[in-house]
Amino acid sequence: MIDIKLLRENPEKIIDALQKRGVYGSPKNSEEITAMPYKQLEGMLDIEQLLKLEGERRTRIKEADELKNRRNVVSEEIGKLKQKKQDAAGLIAEMKGVSEKIKELDERLKKIEEDENNFLLIIPNIPHESVPVGKDEAENIKTRKWGEPGQFDFPPLNHWDIGEMLGIIDFDRAAKIAGARFSLMKGMGARLERALMNFMLDTNTSKGYKEIFPPILVNKESMTGTGQLPKFESELFKIGFTKDTIDFLKTKFITVQKNEYETMIDGKKKKEWIHIEAELNRMLGNELYLIPTAEVPVTNIHRDEILNEADLPIYYTAYTPCFRREAGSYGKDTRGLIRQHQFNKVEIVKFVRPENSYEELEKLTRDAEDILQRLGLPYRVITLCTGDMGFSSAKTYDIEVWLPGQDRYREISSCSNFEDFQARRANIRFRREGKKGTEFVHTLNGSSLAIGRTVVAILENYQQKDGSVLIPEALRPYMGVELIK
RNA sequence: GGAGAGGUGGCCGAGUAGGUCGAAGGCAGCCGCCUGCUAAGCGGUUGUGGGGGUAAAACUUCACCCAGGGUUCGAAUCCCUGCCUCUCCGCCA
Numbered sequence A: 001m002i003d004i005k006l007l008r009e010n011p012e013k014i015i016d017a018l019q020k021r022g023v024y025g026s027p028k029n030s031e032e033i034t035a036m037p038y039k040q041l042e043g044m045l046d047i048e049q050l051l052k053l054e055g056e057r058r059t060r061i062k063e064a065d066e067l068k069n070r071r072n073v074v075s076e077e078i079g080k081l082k083q084k085k086q087d088a089a090g091l092i093a094e095m096k097g098v099s100e101k102i103k104e105l106d107e108r109l110k111k112i113e114e115d116e117n118n119f120l121l122i123i124p125n126i127p128h129e130s131v132p133v134g135k136d137e138a139e140n141i142k143t144r145k146w147g148e149p150g151q152f153d154f155p156p157l158n159h160w161d162i163g164e165m166l167g168i169i170d171f172d173r174a175a176k177i178a179g180a181r182f183s184l185m186k187g188m189g190a191r192l193e194r195a196l197m198n199f200m201l202d203t204n205t206s207k208g209y210k211e212i213f214p215p216i217l218v219n220k221e222s223m224t225g226t227g228q229l230p231k232f233e234s235e236l237f238k239i240g241f242t243k244d245t246i247d248f249l250k251t252k253f254i255t256v257q258k259n260e261y262e263t264m265i266d267g268k269k270k271k272e273w274i275h276i277e278a279e280l281n282r283m284l285g286n287e288l289y290l291i292p293t294a295e296v297p298v299t300n301i302h303r304d305e306i307l308n309e310a311d312l313p314i315y316y317t318a319y320t321p322c323f324r325r326e327a328g329s330y331g332k333d334t335r336g337l338i339r340q341h342q343f344n345k346v347e348i349v350k351f352v353r354p355e356n357s358y359e360e361l362e363k364l365t366r367d368a369e370d371i372l373q374r375l376g377l378p379y380r381v382i383t384l385c386t387g388d389m390g391f392s393s394a395k396t397y398d399i400e401v402w403l404p405g406q407d408r409y410r411e412i413s414s415c416s417n418f419e420d421f422q423a424r425r426a427n428i429r430f431r432r433e434g435k436k437g438t439e440f441v442h443t444l445n446g447s448s449l450a451i452g453r454t455v456v457a458i459l460e461n462y463q464q465k466d467g468s469v470l471i472p473e474a475l476r477p478y479m480g481v482e483l484i485k
Numbered sequence B: 001g002g003a004g005a006g007g008u009g010g011c012c013g014a015g016u017a018g019g020u021c022g023a024a025g026g027c028a029g030c031c032g033c034c035u036g037c038u039a040a041g042c043g044g045u046u047g048u049g050g051g052g053g054u055a056a057a058a059c060u061u062c063a064c065c066c067a068g069g070g071u072u073c074g075a076a077u078c079c080c081u082g083c084c085u086c087u088c089c090g091c092c093a
Helices: A004-009 A011-021 A047-083 A089-120 A159-166 A171-177 A188-205 A220-226 A243-253 A276-285 A295-302 A354-375 A421-426 A451-461 A473-479
Strands: A141-146 A210-212 A258-265 A268-275 A288-290 A305-308 A314-323 A342-352 A379-383 A395-403 A408-417 A428-431 A442-450
Touching: A004 A011, A004 A047, A011 A047, A047 A089, A141 A354, A159 A188, A159 A451, A188 A210, A188 A314, A188 A342, A188 A354, A188 A442, A188 A451, A188 A473, A220 A295, A220 A421, A295 A314, A295 A342, A295 A421, A295 A442, A342 A354, A342 A451, A354 A379, A354 A395, A354 A408, A354 A442, A354 A451, A354 A473, A379 A408, A395 A451, A408 A451, A421 A428, A421 A442, A442 A451
Parallel strands: A210 A314, A305 A428
Antiparallel strands: A141 A379, A258 A268, A314 A342, A342 A442, A379 A395, A395 A408, A408 A442
């Protein structure tokens, strides 16, 4: 979330950021924004509208606070009068009116704050000044390269062919069990997943990352904290009813907010009441989401906490399965392990002081690269441009691994500094030694690495002419074999 | 799933026949004093967020005693709903 004070004082900075990301402008439905800011999800962000909301918010606060002050003062007087057994009927009558007025104002204020907050939640982060300005992935910058793509004296195969030939990946049965974009790993394939997970976790913990094994179902607050919600709900798997279903039911029942029905209790007919809208909201509030990345539960470990300066930096690493709907990528990567609804990943997450978060981003990226180096997989590092960066990120490096079967580099890790964007949403603060007040921490994370894609890289880079696959040396202790054949 | 108990400031812990409670007391922390040093002792001080105010402070005001509603002139205190924790019974990996 962006800082509302920054918006107030330097709106041009926010506008500039949105322009660089290509999402600034007046939406067509501007008259609807106040009521439903999320209607802008696919469109442009009209900052002037937001400023108007903010101005109104402050006016209303002033009005309500003055009345509340009056109520507090007079109520105390009434108390004193009553103790002295004196008459206070006049004051009480007056306060009755004041309280009603306050209630009215508070309701309006609440609505304004909801609208404003909903708006703030869909504004992306401000890119760091070092991020190249560009409109899409074509303008990303190749930052560095490690290793050279290997030369093969035979035509290298795709990983799915290798996997099926070796009998270690079974896509057909995975489709039978679950559907498209799922995989079934068998024998040395399953073993390879497990080996990579342990190898990555061991490597990270040896560098001081604390190992975490978090819940993989999380609530709405956690998803909002890291930025997946409200904007990217369609990317997530959800347990229970979806928002669409609830919204549909609401439109059906909205005219009958209170329903009476008969029920049998102890053999007697009894009338009961139910608030349908309240019930639906409650159902929606109880939903859980499958995590798309360990970033979500791990970053939310410290949600609503005030950390000590001495606790920072905090380094975590976590293995989790990850779940993604991959809506809107129907034609892409339909074969193989590249794009799955469920995949494994080892993640690293950092909570740091603001002044060294960029230094920490470099270190974090190097730590992710180190895994690839130890596995002997050639890669390059890409600095994403403003138009290609994720919603929550201020700066992102993608690491792309060389895949001979596809004759190209493919993303295997994404390392980002979110600055205080997530910390503000998730309310993660720290207190400086000897200073009053609190500050938001900076959060960072990166994959180290996506395990499924690492399997792809190993199969394709280490394939042999006879169809077998050599195991990288660093992995042999975990695999127990040197070769899959 | 059934029965009961409870959720108060960094921690412990008062406060439930509603009124001056942001909240007694203790611990921890901070600042002084004292002491050769440490400890003990003495005095003072210490929450978060929003609004106004300021160059920044000072200052001022509102809100916050799990969350959301309600009753009331007024709620930590009363009522409803939800969430969480604990104990017992049942069930279960």
